Amino acid sequence: MAILSSSSFSLFPTHQFQTKKHTRLRRDLTSNRAVFIKNRDCLINRSLTDSNIQLRRLIESGDLVNSVKLLHQSGKQDIDPRTLCSVLQLCADSRSLKDGKEIDSFIRSNGFVLDSNLGSKLALMYTNCGDLVEARRVFEQVRIEKALFWNLLINELGKVGDFSGSIELFKKMMSFGIEMDRYTFSCVSKSFTNVNGGEEFHGYVLKSGFGDCNSVGNSVMAFYLKKKRVESARKVFDEMSERDVISWNSMINGYIDNGLAEEGLSVFVRMLCSGIEVDLATLVSVLAGCVDSRLGRAVHGIGLKACLGQEDRFCNKLLDMYSKCGDLDSAKIVFAGMSDRRSVVSYTSLIAGYAREGLAGEAVKLFAEMEEEGISPDVYSVTAVLNCCARNRLLDEGKRVHEWIKENDMGFDMFVSNALMDMYAKCGSMREAELVFSEMPVKDIYSWNTVIGGYSKNCYANEALSLFSLMLEEKRVDPDERTVACLLPACASLSAFDKGREIHGYIMRNRYFSDRHIANSLVDMYAKCGALLLARMLFDEIASKDLVSWTVMIAGYGMHGFGKEAIALFNQMRQAGIEPDEISFVSVLYACSHSGLVDEGWRFFNLMRYDCKIEPTLEHYACIVDMLARTGNLLKAYRFIENMPIQPDATIWGALLCGCRIHHDVKLAEKVAEKVFELEPENTGYYVLMANIYAEAEKWEEVRKLRARIGRRGLRKNPGCSWIEIKGRVNIFVAGDSSNPETEKIEAFLRGVRARMREEGLSPQTKYALIDAKEMEKEEALCGHSEKLAMALGILSSGHGKIIRVTKNLRVCGDCHEMAKFMSKLTRREIVLRDSNRFHQFKDGHCSCRGFW
């Protein structure tokens, strides 16, 4: 077959035609000369061909050792080049490089002419024995005619990862005018797949005229699929004149592998309708695309009909499918049916299934059972069991696995290290996670994202941000969408508006906004940094909003005290056909409680229970209690808690305690406080809250007793602390702090504000000072509250028009709240204060919380 039609050479300059003609001429001359020499040698040494015959016998019996020995004893005249070809073939077959090299040196030292035949065998020997450098050298010395030998070397170079070498040889083959065959394209396709670009591969195939060949078409499909160009692969698939089971399987697998399960399944259905017989690979691919076990069961049936029920790979994939679909009963049936054919793969699938369903005990038990069965865990099963510990917060179990990993020297595996760090991070042990991270010689994107996300979730926001900076500095691994998604919650928790904006810039430069995960966390970040309008603008830009998008925006309105807006958005979400879940109900209930919308709150609570059939959790109950308590319905709240179908926790009673403080009900507070102290005896916040209630009622003796109680328990009050970001630097203040270099200015400013307040008849809210002393001292203590210091620094250090954004770790104090209102009017500055509970937006002497805090 004329493989390379003349048109195929249009890829090369016209002088190629001359080269081809000349080489053919040279080849003919060389070959004639070889025949001449061979005949001459045979004539001279006719009597000595015995050793040649003997050698052939040895080769035929596969005795390479004696063949080489005999060859060494013989002279050039004894040996026919065809015999050399046979012995080289034997070396190639037995992968014996040492013998092969000896024969090569025999050939060279005896001056044998390296013609295409002998050269081919020499190249084959080197190719098969893995000395690809020598193999390529032979190709440079001799013109090898048969495509087979080129294909083998092209293939081997690709296999060892020398993709450019493989493509170079392919191009040389083409320029030499060697007739290619269909295998040539299969052999080189892997190399084109693995280099950047490689787009010309399809062009070569089309020009070679092999485009119609089924196996070549399959290679082109594989090429596009590896490059994740599923649509291009589909075009090749659609244009194929004939498709074999491999073509169908590739297309199905290509879709499913690239997350397009529906398309993959529709090709599978078409395959079934076309009457093509499915095989093991078809079903293994299809099972990977089954996201619900009903469909998977149908494929299970097809597999049984196709007599694949006993195939290990089919069973393992079935097991994995059922386990991923959450149908553990079916998974267990398959597992039971495998009895003695269970491998570490089967165990891993079921362990991972248990882990996903939160059945940590079962997962750990199965892991132990596997070891008892004599099947040793490998990196996959260890990763699966670590993941199980991570999801179920099993720190002790995870630590035991870590010990096992150390004993069995498995720590080198990146998957294992990453899973270990994730386990520690999810169990809150960031120090351990850090240690694993620091010991990793090579870190990939998962490693960085895991630790950054771990810091972020464990309230080490600053550490998360610095690790991200280090990642950018080191430049070994580029951040991706997930890095940013890990990072934004850190900015959100710190209220680090400027940092968040910087990351927003990074997101826009890298076009990450189209990723909904990113867009949602960006909206959440801005809402939590107090930039509600910005959050809303971005929310409006999200093209296809999901439940999380709506929920973060609803929660954003809620925490800023825009209850009505939150409710409107919740209704809009339902109109858009998105069903609320338990978290979105928490957001809307929280919004109702923070805006004093009692009727609406009840309406949503009932809607959730009776229409959406969502069982309320502690969080929902806490919102209702909070809503009732804030609005002064203290007894209603108390009765509500008593009638709860689930056990109330400290947060629930704590919400009522807060209500008691707002409405100055000391008696009820005492009753509630005892319940809270019993439930969370170590939480100092509740003692402080109760002490405040006493202080506000001026019951100083009770304050003293409570203080003593705190002291006896060895508890220390969590110090109030506020911070403000100025020019990218976070300034932190604790109460009475004078460490800031601007302290003098800050104090003078606050004194001035206080004086102006007094002039306008606003006296300090000294009840909040919590100090039983003379009024003056109290006033001074108030002046030192951390949020006032931070706000003052903000006003003094930032340009007019810039919003002052302050964050406090506890609830804002009443006096600071009054003063902030006054300062916003006096200085005509907008102040956004985020406390542990919500946002306060101070403008023109008013606060957005309207007293609900």
Added chain:
DNA sequence: TTAGGGTTAG
């Protein structure tokens, strides 16, 4: 063309 494992938002 062919089995199992690791990182993201409310």
